[in-house]
Amino acid sequence: MKIEKRERNGVTILELEGKITIGKGDVVLRDAVQQLLSAGVTKMLIHLGKVTTIDSSGVGELVSAFTTVTNRGGKLKLVNLPPKVNDILQITQLITVFEVFDNEDEALASF
Amino acid sequence: MAERQLHLTVGSRFENVELVQAAIDEAIAERGANDDARHWVGLAVREAVANAIKHGNRQDPGKRVEVDLTIDGGEIDIRVEDQGEGFDPENVRDPLAEENRFRSNGRGIFYMRRFMDDVSYESTPGGGTVVRMRKRIAPRAEGTQER
Numbered sequence: 286m287k288i289e290k291r292e293r294n295g296v297t298i299l300e301l302e303g304k305i306t307i308g309k310g311d312v313v314l315r316d317a318v319q320q321l322l323s324a325g326v327t328k329m330l331i332h333l334g335k336v337t338t339i340d341s342s343g344v345g346e347l348v349s350a351f352t353t354v355t356n357r358g359g360k361l362k363l364v365n366l367p368p369k370v371n372d373i374l375q376i377t378q379l380i381t382v383f384e385v386f387d388n389e390d391e392a393l394a395s396f
Numbered sequence: 397m398a399e400r401q402l403h404l405t406v407g408s409r410f411e412n413v414e415l416v417q418a419a420i421d422e423a424i425a426e427r428g429a430n431d432d433a434r435h436w437v438g439l440a441v442r443e444a445v446a447n448a449i450k451h452g453n454r455q456d457p458g459k460r461v462e463v464d465l466t467i468d469g470g471e472i473d474i475r476v477e478d479q480g481e482g483f484d485p486e487n488v489r490d491p492l493a494e495e496n497r498f499r500s501n502g503r504g505i506f507y508m509r510r511f512m513d514d515v516s517y518e519s520t521p522g523g524g525t526v527v528r529m530r531k532r533i534a535p536r537a538e539g540t541q542e543r
Contacts, residue, residue: 306413338435342446345503348500376507377506
């Protein structure tokens with residue numbers, strides 16, 4: 286999995302591409318979120334539009350990132366969920382845990 | 397006679413999850429599984445093999461995971477066997493329970509049960525675990541092409 290980092294309106298956007306799966310993407314995501322937290326970043330938007338596959342480890346990593354950021358007083362939101370990623374979060378009832386947006390402008394305005 | 401059979405033996409490394417999924421995907425695609433079936437079966441396979449490596453074999457490089465695929469009359473039958481110390485499927489936490497919602501693990505078996513028609517567990521004589529997953533696939537109609 287690749288991650289591109291950019292910033293807009295004071296929010297750090299992590300654009301994920303590829304597979305968030307065990308032993309690979311999950312570790313990359315965890316490290317990226319940890320690095321941002323260490324740098325004092327508290328507003329994060331995870332862009333999932335180019336994610337092709339997410340497994341239970343990837344979902345676990347998203348949940349873990351969400352709780353870690355929230356516990357530190359920050360906000361982590363999701364944008365552009367491909368239908369199959371949306372399905373995965375739906376069936377474990379996590380779609381209501383995250384704040385999810387269809388487009389980046391709406392998501393940024395919500396911070 | 398079964399239409400298609402595949403047997404794989406892999407070491408307990410997470411890179412092999414990818415390999416097993418790719419091999420099974422190719423086999424079921426050849427038998428006409430549509431894109432949706434390929435995606436969800438692929439995820440179930442990933443979860444089963446990852447569990448075998450992580451929880452069954454505890455990533456012990458000396459232990460192997462055996463995978464068998466049979467496709468017979470439109471039914472996919474996948475068997476994933478580890479060399480671990482056994483597993484009680486009754487002791488799995490419900491990931492939908494409020495107290496488990498924010499846990500970072502414990503969703504793999506739930507996903508497998510959602511993506512496949514039937515998932516069952518048994519112990520091997522050596523103490524390991526076999527997970528067996530079955531799903532009926534609707535083959536593409538003759539002459540049509542999947543997007």
